[in-house]
Amino acid sequence: MITSHSHSTGPKPETAGPVTARDLWALAGYTAFAGVLLAPLRHYVGKPKQVRRAKFKHDSFPLSTYPMFSTDRKGRIIVPHVVGLTAEGQRILLHHRHYGTGGLNQVRKQIARGVRGGHAAAIAQRYADSLAAERQEGRINGSSAGAIRRRREAAVVSVLVVRSRFIFADYFSAGEHSTLPKEETVRARCVVGATAELVEEPTA
Template sequence: MKSPVTARDALPLLGYAALAGVLLAPLGHYRGTRAEVDRAKVEEDSFPLSTYPMFSADRRGRLYLPHVVAFTAAGERRIPHYRHYGAGGLNQVRKQIARAVRAGQAASVAQQYADSLAVAGERELVRVEVVRARFVFDRYFAGRTAPSSEVVHAECAVGGTAVRCRVTRKSTAVIDPNQEPL
């Protein structure tokens, strides 16, 4: 025979009900029209079902990434280490490079990388380019890690002077995913 619910049992039951309410509250973001739902996703997080665009935006299977590529005399692509541009960590440097490319200052990024490579004595690297590459997720995660296309915003010979440019190319290069940054 079951014992009846007592006053002593009420406090834990109220606690469980409150916890369930907190966990289910984010579902309220999905009420209303599509525009209202999208606006609510951006204006406030819906923890534990995070709907910030960083996590929920449809990227349509592709990503555009501004970054720096270095080349050997034989034309082999290498990704130089981020410390050649800044010491704040990979994500901070990545954001600084992206901001510089958007602001039309890609030549200064290329110059700084080239100067740093020259000082560091990276003799096998002869040229750097600041590019905005397009990566397709399905191809990338299938092992074809080269960008599907890229726009070169600036280039600089190591020890030379950077120049702005705007060259679009389809990439056929193969980048070794196991390569350590320089």
């Protein structure tokens, strides 16, 4: 009897070559990239009070601790802002340029800072004076967006600086009054053409 023996002819496993300088540079690059991504976690080190303070001082993109992205709003938000009232009590949102020439976000921050600093009356006065000056100019004719806005604002008889609490679920619902605040406190009032006064009264 003749017995044959077969030998495996499959590919042999490859052995890793020596580490090159290119490999080391790649490893260093990946390590640096991971460090950049994880660097924002340093703002979470310390006592809760220190962490909250650091969140306001530093934006930590891409793992942002900035309040705009990280604050737990619990389904609601409190906004200091300015509204106009007509003689019939209709609320008119006034253009931010009545307060300043900056963008909307810049003016919004200035108003919020002013309300916190006790300057709500000055804010109301500034808006009311701007409305009065606009009416003297009489630029309400035309079909431009500015002319349409000025015609709408021409009906405003008084300006309120308010601090409103909005509920997200209500605001984004389809209800008739869904965009009205859940609660609101008037901080200052100014009749157009008159002098502003500080107040502190709930309206809703």
